[in-house]
Amino acid sequence: MEFDLQNPLENFHDLPYDSVPPLFFIESDQNPSPNYFHKLIASDSDISIRRSVISIISQKTCTFDPVLTYLAINYLDRYIANQGILQSKPWANKLLAISCFSLAAKMLKTEFSATDVEALLNQGDGGVIFETQTIQRMEAIVLGALQWRMRSITPFSFFPFFINLFTINDPALIQVLKDRASEIILKSQREIKVLEFKPSIIAASALLSASHELFPFQYPSFLRAISDCSYVNKESMQQCYNVIPDIAMEEYESVFNVKSSSETPINVLDQNFLSFESEKTNNAALMQGKELNKRRRITDYGPALNSACCEMEKGR
Known part of the structure; x- marks a missing residue:
């Protein structure tokens, strides 16, 4: 069965959204422990090596689906957490x-064969070229560190559950929300600070x-919906929420400046959501919302959230 980050377990896609909660109980089993974050920040050399490996993955795979790169980096972090940097x-x-990338490609059943992936990642930098057997041996080491648990539970796995808490009925709007949240998650994966938090x-x-x-x-109703969820640690969410804006703001202008016409994503979304208001009120509020967003960092919203949340062979 083809692996889907939003459907990490077999037959997961056949379950109703309210069957997702078991993921909250097992997500820690398939992700680096909180100690991994603290070990990394305590070692500049480990941070440097992790950054170097991620850079190689990203540079060599920029033409691939970002989800593939994400899974490869997920395997990398799980490997380092269990095996260490040898x-x-x-x-x-x-x-x-x-x-890590080869394993991710196999798991997602891409159109590329193992030989294709090997050729792509070996070419172009004038460095060491590895034989197939060498790569396969390293894959076995990584698999051992992962305990052969390849169906990683990632933040994407929790999208269906959380989005069902929101009052959104239009599939197009749901997709836009998922796409933007996915961009933030993909970009945040490289940030060490995010490793402190669970996927959910x-x-x-x-x-x-x-x-x-x-x-x-x-937004306020969405915030209340998630804050009221019994599966979410409110304090941890607030801490993560204060980290995310630094990542999201880097691409902020790309959200608002894709087009200047009235059919930009933001205009379309707000018109759908605010159809009960007059056009004049809608447009005025929309422009005000945009202006506030540009001038105000999302880190300033911490108080609002706080209010809502008050309740190589070694070791083988």
Whole structure:
């Protein structure tokens, strides 16, 4: 069965959204422990090596589906958390990058064969070229560190559950929200600070950040819906929510400046959501919302959230 980040478990897509809660109880089993974050920030060399491997994955795979890159980096973090960094040499970093990406490609059943992936990742930099057997041995080491748990539970896995808490009935609007939240999650994966949080917390924070950009008038109700969810640790969500804006704001202008016409995503979304208001009121409020968003960092919304949440072979 083809692996889908939103459907991490077999037959998961056949379950109703209210069957998602079991994921909250097992998400920690398939992700780096909180200690991983603290170990990384305590070692500049480990941070540097992680950044180097991620850079290799990103540079070599920029033409692939970003989800594939995301899964490869997820495997990387899980590997480092369980196995540690055993080599601090460029060739070892490249071998680890190739192995993580190759495993992700196989898991997602891309159209590329293992040979295609190997050729792509080996070409162009004039460095060490690894033989197939070498890559396969490294893949086995990574698989051992992952305990063969390849169906990673990621923030994307929690989208269906959280979005069902929102009052959105239009599939097109739901897709826009998911797309923007996905952009934030994909970009945030490289940030070490995000590693401190569980996938469900990252998902909730990304959806809130995206909803504030796209649906500013509906944002308070979205915030209440997630804050009232018994599966969400309110304090942890607030902390993550204060980290996400630094990432989201880097691409903020891309959301509002894709077009200048009245059919920009933001205009379309707000017109759908605010159809009960007059056109004049809608347009005025929309322009005000945009202006406030541009001038105001989302980190300023912490008080609002707080109010709502007060309740290589070694070791084988």
